[in-house]
Amino acid sequence: MSPIVSIRNLTKTYANGFSALKGVDLDIREGEILALLGPNGAGKTTMISIICGLSTPSSGQVLVGGHDVVSEFRETRRLIGLVPQELTTDQFETVWNTVSFSRGLHGGKKNPALIERILKDLSLWDKRDNKLRELSGGMKRRVLIAKALAHEPRILFLDEPTAGVDVELRRGMWTAIDRLRATGVTVILTTHYIEEAEEMADRIAVIRGGEILLVEEKRELMQKLGRKQLHLELKTPLGTLPPALAALGLTLSEDGRQLVHEYGNGAGEGRIGQVLAAIEAEGLSLSDVSTHQSSLEDIFVSLVEARQ
Ligand SMILES: Nc1ncnc2c1ncn2[C@@H]1O[C@H](COP(=O)(O)OP(=O)(O)O)[C@@H](O)[C@H]1O
Ligand SMILES: [Mg+2]
Structure with missing residues (x-):
């Protein structure tokens, strides 16, 4: 049309x-x-x-x-x-x-x-x-x-x-x-x-x-831009990311204290259970868990700032 x-x-x-x-x-x-x-x-x-x-x-x-x-x-x-x-x-x-x-x-x-x-x-x-x-x-x-x-x-x-x-x-x-x-x-x-x-x-x-x-x-x-992140705080910092966790797409923060699982809206939520199970299988303990979601506001601000 x-x-x-x-x-x-x-x-x-x-x-x-x-x-x-x-x-x-x-x-x-x-x-x-x-x-x-x-x-x-x-x-x-x-x-x-x-x-x-x-x-x-x-x-x-x-x-x-x-x-x-x-x-x-x-x-x-x-x-x-x-x-x-x-x-x-x-x-x-x-x-x-x-x-x-x-x-x-x-x-x-x-x-x-x-x-x-x-x-x-x-x-x-x-x-x-x-x-x-x-x-x-x-x-x-x-x-x-x-x-x-x-x-x-x-x-x-x-x-x-x-x-x-x-x-x-x-x-x-x-x-x-x-x-x-x-x-x-x-x-x-x-x-x-x-x-x-x-x-x-x-x-x-x-x-x-x-x-x-x-x-x-x-x-x-x-x-596309509104990503969600699951932040997993580790009781004991890690030196390197275990391969089994890397295979699930997790990343390790620079100080080794936090694992981050990123997923898009509607996609990847199903893997959260898998991620938690893999962490447990590695014998890691968590001290805290939080989620972060970028809103249209974040997207807009980052977009406008990127062009300045
Ligand atoms: N008649 C005009 N003469 C000169 N500059 C104008 C005139 N009308 C608007 N502008 C300027 O053009 C720009 C865009 O204005 P405008 O279209 O009203 O923006 P918005 O509606 O997005 O706030 C602004 O910098 C405004 O100052
Ligand atoms: Mg106007």
Whole structure:
């Protein structure tokens, strides 16, 4: 299947000469949730603005649904819903009106049944007659999502949807976004919260300094880099690693006090019993055992540090 968004050698140099995107290549698959993960200033908003046609690329090409975002802006914009990073909505308007007007603005025919379903899906139905100023921060963000959904986009961009939102509401947002997946909408979400990417995404793209460092299935990324280690402290330090233990893939720490058994997510757990039996067969006694698991956070930190 051809990608719903295709980005080729995209660069953006701002008027002051700052280079915010340095040759980005990225394909986004229809129906996936892609997290664009990167620290502040990485170029996330710049990239989204170009895809949505709000900013012009300096070079390169972006196709949305096979149409060029610069020369065929009308076609591409129709496919896209954008939930911007900044909250800019009329605070004195009601939830219902804000969301319905948004559909009209994009040329959609009135469709109260659709608006009702969107508000219910986002748990905003009870608040439909409230003015925006009467809502909490998390609810206002959900109104922005409802606005973006009101014209039935095939692709929804969420730029830092949970920035400044408290932990509980963040979970609510995640549920709301997850529900969208079931409707077949492609979701691209930018975040600098690793936990959010870990929780939500099918694939993760890491961006830093205007460059994509990696794009990978979340599960594969966790499996490839998210190693687990079993640390076995020895009562008596060893000079060398017994061959039977080396054959099981164990390593000995430099001071000879610790045996380390490394295994990937889902693979190698079955060997733990074997490892312990082999240690016993060697007549070694253990003083302590602990496990260590690298999280996406460790992976991300090591990745970003490696490039500095
Ligand atoms: N209009 C602009 N003029 C000059 N530099 C800009 C402009 N907008 C953004 N930048 C710079 O481009 C870089 C990327 O910004 P942005 O895309 O907003 O990053 P992110 O969304 O990942 O935090 C930052 O260093 C930012 O200061
Ligand atoms: Mg941003």
